[in-house]
Amino acid sequence: MTTAIQNVQDYLENFTEFEKRATGRNLPWLRRLRDDAFARFCEVGFPTTHDEDWRFTNVSAIARTPFLLKEKGKIQLSKKDLAGGAIEGAPAQLVFVDGQFVRECSHFANLPRGVTIAGLKDQIANNPDAIEAYLGHYLDTRRDPFSALNTAFAEDGAYVHVPRGIVLDGPIHLLFVSTAADVPSMMHPRNLLVFDTETQGTVIEEYVSLGSGTVLCNSATELIAGESATVSHYMIEREHKEAFNISTLRIQQGRSANVTSHSLLLGGGLVRNNVHPVLAGEGGECLINGLFLGDGRQHLDNYMHVEHASPHCSSRQFYNGILDGHAHGVFHGRIVVHKDAQKTDAKQTNRNLLLSDDAQIDTKPQLEIYADDVKCTHGATIGQIEENALFYLRSRGIDEISARRLLLFAFASECLDRMQPGAARDHSERLIHEHLLSVANHLPGQSSHTQTERSWEEVG
Amino acid sequence: MSLLQIKNLHVTVGGHEILKGIDLKLNPGEVHSIMGPNGSGKSTLAQVLARRQTYEVTQGEVLFNGKDLLAMKPEEAACEGLFMAFQYPVEIPGIGNTYFLRSALNAIRKYRGEDEMDAMDFLPMFREKLKLLEMDEKLLNRSVNEGFSGGEKKRNEILQMAVLQPKLAILDETDSGLDIDALRIVAKGVNGMRSPERAMLVVTHYQRLLNYIVPDYVHVLVDGRIVRSGGAELALELEEKGYSWTETEARQTPVSA
Numbered sequence: 001m002t003t004a005i006q007n008v009q010d011y012l013e014n015f016t017e018f019e020k021r022a023t024g025r026n027l028p029w030l031r032r033l034r035d036d037a038f039a040r041f042c043e044v045g046f047p048t049t050h051d052e053d054w055r056f057t058n059v060s061a062i063a064r065t066p067f068l069l070k071e072k073g074k075i076q077l078s079k080k081d082l083a084g085g086a087i088e089g090a091p092a093q094l095v096f097v098d099g100q101f102v103r104e105c106s107h108f109a110n111l112p113r114g115v116t117i118a119g120l121k122d123q124i125a126n127n128p129d130a131i132e133a134y135l136g137h138y139l140d141t142r143r144d145p146f147s148a149l150n151t152a153f154a155e156d157g158a159y160v161h162v163p164r165g166i167v168l169d170g171p172i173h174l175l176f177v178s179t180a181a182d183v184p185s186m187m188h189p190r191n192l193l194v195f196d197t198e199t200q201g202t203v204i205e206e207y208v209s210l211g212s213g214t215v216l217c218n219s220a221t222e223l224i225a226g227e228s229a230t231v232s233h234y235m236i237e238r239e240h241k242e243a244f245n246i247s248t249l250r251i252q253q254g255r256s257a258n259v260t261s262h263s264l265l266l267g268g269g270l271v272r273n274n275v276h277p278v279l280a281g282e283g284g285e286c287l288i289n290g291l292f293l294g295d296g297r298q299h300l301d302n303y304m305h306v307e308h309a310s311p312h313c314s315s316r317q318f319y320n321g322i323l324d325g326h327a328h329g330v331f332h333g334r335i336v337v338h339k340d341a342q343k344t345d346a347k348q349t350n351r352n353l354l355l356s357d358d359a360q361i362d363t364k365p366q367l368e369i370y371a372d373d374v375k376c377t378h379g380a381t382i383g384q385i386e387e388n389a390l391f392y393l394r395s396r397g398i399d400e401i402s403a404r405r406l407l408l409f410a411f412a413s414e415c416l417d418r419m420q421p422g423a424a425r426d427h428s429e430r431l432i433h434e435h436l437l438s439v440a441n442h443l444p445g446q447s448s449h450t451q452t453e454r455s456w457e458e459v460g
Numbered sequence: 461m462s463l464l465q466i467k468n469l470h471v472t473v474g475g476h477e478i479l480k481g482i483d484l485k486l487n488p489g490e491v492h493s494i495m496g497p498n499g500s501g502k503s504t505l506a507q508v509l510a511r512r513q514t515y516e517v518t519q520g521e522v523l524f525n526g527k528d529l530l531a532m533k534p535e536e537a538a539c540e541g542l543f544m545a546f547q548y549p550v551e552i553p554g555i556g557n558t559y560f561l562r563s564a565l566n567a568i569r570k571y572r573g574e575d576e577m578d579a580m581d582f583l584p585m586f587r588e589k590l591k592l593l594e595m596d597e598k599l600l601n602r603s604v605n606e607g608f609s610g611g612e613k614k615r616n617e618i619l620q621m622a623v624l625q626p627k628l629a630i631l632d633e634t635d636s637g638l639d640i641d642a643l644r645i646v647a648k649g650v651n652g653m654r655s656p657e658r659a660m661l662v663v664t665h666y667q668r669l670l671n672y673i674v675p676d677y678v679h680v681l682v683d684g685r686i687v688r689s690g691g692a693e694l695a696l697e698l699e700e701k702g703y704s705w706t707e708t709e710a711r712q713t714p715v716s717a
């Protein structure tokens with residue numbers, strides 16, 4: 001199934017070093033969690049394309065690279081460096097540089113009483129009891145080696161706890177900045193977001209880079225949405241094109257909880273976006289909405305794994321992809337309906353626009369249904385920009401590049417329309433706009449600008 | 461100088477010759493009508509003039525304002541002052557009507573070296589045109605033609621024409637699918653735009669529209685050729701005798717060398 005890790009020695013050294021100094025090394029439960037996860041990772045290694053979950057994504061470039069764990073303290077970033085990264089209307093922003101929480105660049109004073117926001121590392125040091133019942137309880141480290149690897153190195157990231165009944169007004173913005181690296185470096189941000197009964201809130205995870213260099217960002221988030229909680233989560237990837245970004249969002253939904261996950265993949269070289277909700281309580285609703293815009297040699301893989309574990313739950317997946325150049329997109333939509341999850345209503349739609357002959361999309365539904373009274377539908381389309389619409393716009397005086405861009409933006413707005421109006425949506429809209437301005441600036445057949453990028457396909 | 465001059469235009473689609481040598485001249489201020497049966501090539505002519513690239517021009521020349529129209533892209537033709545109202549307007553989900561039309565107007569203004577219009581200046585003008593065409597303001601906030609009825613789509617075409625103020629307007633069966641009230645409104649909009657500087661080419665299947673928009677000239681297009689030209693009275697004659705009358709004539713017309 002999987003390959004032996006070519007650099008097992010490197011990982012072992014990294015891990016041994018890490019365990020010697022890691023916060024929480026004296027907590028038996030946390031030590032066991034990390035040890036077990038590392039053992040599991042060593043056992044299975046990195047996946048290959050023979051693995052069903054990884055059929056369309058070759059991670060041998062990651063397996064082959066000797067990554068070093070990024071150390072804290074080398075890079076000093078000022079608030080000025082991060083000025084462009086703020087979201088208007090966000091009452092809290094936590095900044096992480098190379099995976100480490102940077103308090104000086106963060107602010108979170110304007111939150112309702114009772115809400116806890118902290119760096120996970122600080123939380124482990126100061127109040128580990130509060131997280132013991134959650135951390136590592138949901139993420140699937142058995143099936144997914146990257147989740148195992150993240151858990152082995154789990155230390156810093158964001159911890160958010162919203163106690164019963166509290167409604168957060170604006171989004172909590174988690175900004176992960178990776179800085180320049182002269183040697184390949186890795187980080188494993190770990191987030192724990194706990195929304196208790198009848199709470200409401202929005203969390204944005206955003207990944208950006210300052211400077212270049214080979215970097216692996218392997219993040220994992222456990223989001224617990226209690227009874228009747230309403231939670232929106234945004235994953236925004238816009239790192240540079242040498243970045244490997246693997247992210248996993250594991251959502252645990254209680255009774256009548258309503259969770260939406262929005263993914264916006266704009267950057268990164270090799271990106272894998274795992275979204276794994278488990279509808280564990282009756283009457284839960286889950287909306288998974290995504291947009292991936294690839295060009296050059298980007299590889300953007302979206303792996304959905306929606307688990308219906310209780311009756312009367314509904315899930316909706318909508319992913320739109322726009323691929324140009326030699327970009328390769330993947331949408332893998334797995335829906336598992338457990339035996340007792342009667343009256344499940346699950347729907348999945350993946351729509352793609354291919355802008356060049358060399359762009360590629362692999363879309364694959366995978367339904368595993370063990371209950372008998374369920375409604376499951378899926379559909380996928382792959383198309384080009386509509387010639388009729390393009391001509392219509394041009395016939396009114398709009399030049400071809402602008403007309404194409406308008407149509408791309410219209411296609412992308414289907415995803416925006418599924419976001420609640422507010423700061424998070426405005427931010428997403430602005431990013432999509434800027435991205436299309438910088439990318440959709442050429443006609444088919446012409447190349448946009450010369451970029452030095454690695455070819456993930458070729459190195460496989 | 462004539463505004464539009466078409467000389468011996470031959471057009472092929474998918475290997476079939478659709479237009480087989482069209483000659484036509486429009487002067488500023490004139491309204492010409494092209495009538496013809498289904499499939500005779502009316503839309504082909506309109507679309508070629510609007511510079512749709514899927515049609516292949518195999519012979520001939522078209523001058524628009526003295527410039528080579530066939531060398532222009534669709535957006536260039538539009539910026540030079542050509543407007544075609546589509547027989548089948550396209551629905552474009554996700555692009556707002558107002559935003560679209562303001563972008564179009566500004567693209568044209570920019571081409572002519574004029575200042576762009578901001579939303580503050582644009583909206584009052586736009587509202588006024590909406591009123592002229594008796595269109596619901598709600599349509600402003602919708603996507604281009606999305607969910608519009610057939611009649612609303614046609615009115616939206618004329619609305620766009622009223623905003624963009626072209627030198628040459630080509631209306632491709634703007635009348636079909638309209639009830640009599642809508643037809644009157646559309647005709648009022650079109651007539652309001654008749655002016656000594658502007659020419660119009662009104663493509664229609666039926667004579668009905670020409671009761672409201674009275675043309676200076678009528679041309680009958682059959683099987684890719686103009687088989688007859690005349691004044692407004694030709695439309696009435698056609699209505700009476702039907703196209704079969706001209707079709708017989710078409711067969712008798714010798715193919716010009």
Ligand SMILES: Nc1ncnc2c1ncn2[C@@H]1O[C@H](COP(=O)(O)OP(=O)(O)OP(=O)(O)O)[C@@H](O)[C@H]1O
Nearest residue numbers: 473474478496497498499500501502503504505665
């Ligand atoms: N894209 C195309 N591919 C192949 N044939 C086409 C295409 N477009 C038009 N035609 C053919 O060209 C001929 C002329 O079509 P056109 O649409 O110009 O006719 P028309 O006079 O506008 O007819 P109508 O009154 O139905 O609108 C028809 O026989 C039509 O089938």
Ligand SMILES: [Mg+2]
Nearest residue numbers: 502503547633
């Ligand atoms: Mg037609």
